[in-house]
Amino acid sequence: EDQVTQSPEALRLQEGESSSLNCSYTVSGLRGLFWYRQDPGKGPEFLFTLYSAGEEKEKERLKATLTKKESFLHITAPKPEDSATYLCAVRPLYGGSQGNLIFGKGTKLSVKP
Amino acid sequence: DSGVTQTPKHLITATGQRVTLRCSPRSGDLSVYWYQQSLDQGLQFLIQYYNGEERAKGNILERFSAQQFPDLHSELNLSSLELGDSALYFCASTTGTSGHNEQFFGPGTRLTVL
Numbered sequence: 001e002d003q004v005t006q007s008p009e010a011l012r013l014q015e016g017e018s019s020s021l022n023c024s025y026t027v028s029g030l031r032g033l034f035w036y037r038q039d040p041g042k043g044p045e046f047l048f049t050l051y052s053a054g055e056e057k058e059k060e061r062l063k064a065t066l067t068k069k070e071s072f073l074h075i076t077a078p079k080p081e082d083s084a085t086y087l088c089a090v091r092p093l094y095g096g097s098q099g100n101l102i103f104g105k106g107t108k109l110s111v112k113p
Numbered sequence: 114d115s116g117v118t119q120t121p122k123h124l125i126t127a128t129g130q131r132v133t134l135r136c137s138p139r140s141g142d143l144s145v146y147w148y149q150q151s152l153d154q155g156l157q158f159l160i161q162y163y164n165g166e167e168r169a170k171g172n173i174l175e176r177f178s179a180q181q182f183p184d185l186h187s188e189l190n191l192s193s194l195e196l197g198d199s200a201l202y203f204c205a206s207t208t209g210t211s212g213h214n215e216q217f218f219g220p221g222t223r224l225t226v227l
Contacts, residue, residue: 046115100171101158
């Protein structure tokens with residue numbers, strides 16, 4: 001069964017304290033891995049798409065990396081405005097569905113000033 | 114702003130009732146996806162439409178149905194509502210069905226069933 005597990009469930013950082021969020025996945029084949037940011041009561045906001053092992057993408061203080069079994073979202077020198085829940089999702093290559101995403105439960109990040 | 118719109122923003126209703134949630138995709142997007150987000154389950158895929166046709170089904174209850182209209186907006190119908198149906202409902206849109214394109218999410222509809 002296709003599955004996505006994110007850890008930790010919650011992470012508290014001081015402003016400027018770098019860290020990483022983990023997304024482990026089990027799929028029959030990976031069409032793509034997606035990172036989203038979600039603020040309370042709002043819709044997920046797209047951050048990155050990764051397609052193959054070894055791929056990396058960066059945006060401001062965020063950097064996403066991908067291996068064959070997991071992805072990391074590295075946050076460098078975070079600021080309070082980076083506080084949000086970060087969601088990881090995969091799109092399986094095979095199976096009956098076409099294009100739908102399988103989401104992890106997210107990591108809730110809090111950055112204190 | 115993702116370009117995806119959803120109405121209403123909030124909906125409060127009673128058990129046994131029926132409601133309709135509406136979604137307008139980004140301009141040019143042909144695919145619409147519906148997701149349910151509850152505190153314990155996270156984001157769960159419900160159903161996908163592409164250019165008016167149903168393409169994929171996920172964990173959608175028989176009490177729920179959806180359709181996509183010629184102008185590409187979509188509606189999710191929830192009937193015989195139960196307390197457990199209280200959740201955030203999101204739609205997302207993307208340009209095709211190949212699976213390579215990222216999905217853009219709307220702001221969601223918060224459904225409360227009393």
